[in-house]
Amino acid sequence: MKVALIYNKDISGVINTFGMQNKEFYNEQTVKKVADSLEKAGHNVAVLDGNKQIIERLENFMPRVNEGEQMGMIFNMAYGIQGESRYTHIPSMLEMLGLPYVGSSPSGHALALDKVLTKIIWKNNGLPTPDFWVFNSHDEDMSSVKFPVIVKPKMESVSFGLKVVYNQEDLREAVHFIVAEFGQQALVEQFIRGKEFCVGLIGNSPVESFPVLEIDLEGDPDAIQTVDDKQGKPKRKVCPAHISEELSAKMQKISIEAFKALNLRDFARVDIRLDEDDNIYLLEINSMASLGETGSYPTAAKVAGYNFEALVNKMLDVASVRYFTNTLPQAEASKPVAKSNPTARMRTFIKTRQQRTEKLLKQLVDTDTYVRNVEGVNYCSGIISSELSQMGFTQEVHPQLEVGNILYFSNSFNQDVDYLIIQPLDNRIKLAKHENYNEQEQYLEGTGIWENKGGIAIFISALQALKFSRNLRKLKIGILLITDSSIDGRYSKAIIQQKTEKAKAVISLSGSSKSGGMILSRSGSALYRIETKLIKKDNPENVSATAMNFNKTLASITDISHNDSNNIIAPYNIEFTSNIFKMTAYGSAGISIRYNSPEKLDEIEKKIKKILAAQKRSKIFQVKIEGGLKRPAMAVSTKSKQFYDSICDLAKKIDVRISEEHRWSSADICHINKDMPIIDGLGPVGEYLPSDNERIIRHSLIERALLLALVLKY
Missing domain, CATH: 3.40.50.20 (Rossmann fold)
Structure with a gap:
C-alpha cells in the first residue's frame, strides 16, 4: 500500500x-x-x-x-x-x-484538544473527572476556586504551561501567564493528590486497551509530570502498573468509555490521576499519542506484545479496516512485522542510497551531452562505465567520430542475455540552452533528466539493489548506451539489431508520464524537406504566385492527417524570403510525419507526391522534395503485452502506478526488427516544462528503481 x-x-x-x-x-x-x-x-x-x-x-x-x-x-x-x-x-x-x-476525525481531535469540552462531555456521560473552572483573564472573580488547583492552557498538550497553585495570588499570576503566553483560556482544575497513570488504546470495533502504565512520582502525591520532564529527563514508567487487577480493569474500562464518548478513532492515550482513596479521575485524552520510542504509548504497547514495528503497522491496519471494511483481516493485522521481506529490504536499500543516486544524477545532468558534443557525451559515458565496472560489468566500445562512442556493457559477454537495456545518452539541446541540475523538495530539474538521464540513474540504482540482495550474479544483463538518438540512430541501428538478437527481452527507460505510462508502442518517423524557388522572373506577380503556392502546398500536405488520429503531419522550420523589385522568391520547410503502420506511411507518401506532381510542371517556380523514413513504427506485440502484464503484477505488489501508453515520438527501440518482448517508459515520472527544461518527481526515482529491480529479478 x-x-x-x-x-x-x-x-x-x-x-x-x-x-x-x-x-x-x-x-x-x-x-x-x-x-x-x-x-x-x-x-x-x-x-x-x-x-x-x-x-x-x-x-x-x-x-x-x-x-x-x-x-x-x-x-x-x-x-x-x-x-x-x-x-x-x-x-x-x-x-x-x-x-x-x-487517526481521529477533525471533530474528534477538536474535542480532545479542547480540555474544557472534553470534561463537559465526560461529565455528561457520567465519567469521573476533577472539578474545574475556566478563566479568560487574571482579574476575574476567583472566589469559588477550591485549592489546590492545577492551571493549564485550555487547548494544549504535552503538559505545556502546567502549574500547581495553592492560593489566589499565585492563581492569578498563573492565569495571566497562560492567557498571555498561549493566547487562550486558562483551565483551572481541582488538583488530585495521589498517583498518575495512563492507558493506551488502539482499534475501533473493538477498542483494545494496553496494560495500565504508571508514571513513577517517587512516592510524592503532590508531584506532576511537566513538559521539561517529558522532553528532558522523563520520569520512570512502570508497566504493568503495580495496582490490583480489579483497579486496572476499571481504569481500562473507563478509558475506553472516555475514548468512545469523544468519538475518537484508531488510537489514543488517556491520562488518569488516582487519589489516595483509589478514586479514578480522568485528566485528559491525547488523540495523537506520541510515538516517541520511550514515551508512554509505545512502552505500554510493547508490554501488550507490540514491538515498535508491529505497533506502527497495527495503527495503519486498524485505520485501513475502518475505511476498507474486511480488506485487512483483523487476525492478520496484529501479527508481528516480517523482517525477511526481500522486496522491503531492496526498497530500504534504494531509499538509503537516494542521496548517492541524486548525486550521480546531478553529474549526468550537468554534463552537456548535445549529440555533436563528442567530448561531453564520452565524459558522461565514463561516469556510467565507472559505476557499472564496480558491479562486474565489462564494456565493448564502438568508436564514433561524429557523435560519442556507443558502448555496450554486460556481465556475461559472448552469451545470450536475459535483458538488454537500451538507453540513449545524447540530446538535441545545445550548450546555450542547457539547463543544469536543480533540486527542489519534490522535483528534480535539468536537461535530459526526464527523457534519458533519470533512467540511467534508475538502472544503476536497480542493479546496485540486485547486487545488495545477491541476485545480480544470477542474471545476464546487457546495457547499450546510444549516443546518436537525436539523429535517429544513424550509427547505432545496426548495433541495436545485432545486440537484440542475443536478448530475451528489451527494456528502455525513457521518462514516464504522470499516469505512470509504460510505452508498448511508438510511432515511426519520416522527415522530408520541401523547397521552392521562383524561376520565371519576368513578372512581379510571379513572386506572389510562388509564395501562395508554397503556403498552399504546405497546407495541403498537413491536411492529409486531418481527422486521422493514428498519424500526424506537421511542418517545421518554415522559411520564405522574397523581393518584388528584384523578383526573387525562395521557400523551404521541414515536414515531420509520425505514423503507426508501414501501409499508412506508403499512403501518405503517395498523397504528397500527387500534391507535388502538378507543381513540378510549372514554368514559374521549381519545387524539390527530399527525405524519407527515419525510424519504423513499433507496434504492440503479443509478447510485449504479456511482458507488460507481468510488470503490472509486480507494480501492484509494490503500489507503483503504471498504465499502457502509446508515444508519438520515435526512439531507438523502434529499430528492433524481431518479435520479442519490448517495454519502454520505465524511467522516472515527469514531464517537459514549457521551456526546453525537464523535470521529474523526486520520489519516482525510488519507485521505478525498485520496479526495475523486480522486473530484472523475476
Whole structure:
C-alpha cells in the first residue's frame, strides 16, 4: 500500500505567521523509525512535510485512484503549524482531498484538544473527572476556586504551561501567564493528590486497551509530570502498573468509555490521576499519542506484545479496516512485522542510497551531452562505465567520430542475455540552452533528466539493489548506451539489431508520464524537406504566385492527417524570403510525419507526391522534395503485452502506478526488427516544462528503481 507519512518540519511554509505557534514537534529520528517500520512491512512510503505545499506533494505521490487500483493511506504525525485546533488542520485537508488517514476525525481531535469540552462531555456521560473552572483573564472573580488547583492552557498538550497553585495570588499570576503566553483560556482544575497513570488504546470495533502504565512520582502525591520532564529527563514508567487487577480493569474500562464518548478513532492515550482513596479521575485524552520510542504509548504497547514495528503497522491496519471494511483481516493485522521481506529490504536499500543516486544524477545532468558534443557525451559515458565496472560489468566500445562512442556493457559477454537495456545518452539541446541540475523538495530539474538521464540513474540504482540482495550474479544483463538518438540512430541501428538478437527481452527507460505510462508502442518517423524557388522572373506577380503556392502546398500536405488520429503531419522550420523589385522568391520547410503502420506511411507518401506532381510542371517556380523514413513504427506485440502484464503484477505488489501508453515520438527501440518482448517508459515520472527544461518527481526515482529491480529479478 502507498503510505504518505506527514509530519511538521518547515513551520515557515505558510502564507503568514498568525496565531498561536506550535510548540510540539516530532523528532526526525522517530519519523524515520515509523517510516522504516512501514517499509519493512512492504509498504511504499513517502515522508512529507505538512505545510502549504502538502496538497501538491500528496497529488504527486498518490494521484487520483483509477478504477481497480488500491487507495493509499496517510499516516498522520502532523501536530499542525499554528492557530487553534491545530491537530485538525491536516485531517480536515485530507477529508477535503478524499484521502483516508490514520487517526481521529477533525471533530474528534477538536474535542480532545479542547480540555474544557472534553470534561463537559465526560461529565455528561457520567465519567469521573476533577472539578474545574475556566478563566479568560487574571482579574476575574476567583472566589469559588477550591485549592489546590492545577492551571493549564485550555487547548494544549504535552503538559505545556502546567502549574500547581495553592492560593489566589499565585492563581492569578498563573492565569495571566497562560492567557498571555498561549493566547487562550486558562483551565483551572481541582488538583488530585495521589498517583498518575495512563492507558493506551488502539482499534475501533473493538477498542483494545494496553496494560495500565504508571508514571513513577517517587512516592510524592503532590508531584506532576511537566513538559521539561517529558522532553528532558522523563520520569520512570512502570508497566504493568503495580495496582490490583480489579483497579486496572476499571481504569481500562473507563478509558475506553472516555475514548468512545469523544468519538475518537484508531488510537489514543488517556491520562488518569488516582487519589489516595483509589478514586479514578480522568485528566485528559491525547488523540495523537506520541510515538516517541520511550514515551508512554509505545512502552505500554510493547508490554501488550507490540514491538515498535508491529505497533506502527497495527495503527495503519486498524485505520485501513475502518475505511476498507474486511480488506485487512483483523487476525492478520496484529501479527508481528516480517523482517525477511526481500522486496522491503531492496526498497530500504534504494531509499538509503537516494542521496548517492541524486548525486550521480546531478553529474549526468550537468554534463552537456548535445549529440555533436563528442567530448561531453564520452565524459558522461565514463561516469556510467565507472559505476557499472564496480558491479562486474565489462564494456565493448564502438568508436564514433561524429557523435560519442556507443558502448555496450554486460556481465556475461559472448552469451545470450536475459535483458538488454537500451538507453540513449545524447540530446538535441545545445550548450546555450542547457539547463543544469536543480533540486527542489519534490522535483528534480535539468536537461535530459526526464527523457534519458533519470533512467540511467534508475538502472544503476536497480542493479546496485540486485547486487545488495545477491541476485545480480544470477542474471545476464546487457546495457547499450546510444549516443546518436537525436539523429535517429544513424550509427547505432545496426548495433541495436545485432545486440537484440542475443536478448530475451528489451527494456528502455525513457521518462514516464504522470499516469505512470509504460510505452508498448511508438510511432515511426519520416522527415522530408520541401523547397521552392521562383524561376520565371519576368513578372512581379510571379513572386506572389510562388509564395501562395508554397503556403498552399504546405497546407495541403498537413491536411492529409486531418481527422486521422493514428498519424500526424506537421511542418517545421518554415522559411520564405522574397523581393518584388528584384523578383526573387525562395521557400523551404521541414515536414515531420509520425505514423503507426508501414501501409499508412506508403499512403501518405503517395498523397504528397500527387500534391507535388502538378507543381513540378510549372514554368514559374521549381519545387524539390527530399527525405524519407527515419525510424519504423513499433507496434504492440503479443509478447510485449504479456511482458507488460507481468510488470503490472509486480507494480501492484509494490503500489507503483503504471498504465499502457502509446508515444508519438520515435526512439531507438523502434529499430528492433524481431518479435520479442519490448517495454519502454520505465524511467522516472515527469514531464517537459514549457521551456526546453525537464523535470521529474523526486520520489519516482525510488519507485521505478525498485520496479526495475523486480522486473530484472523475476
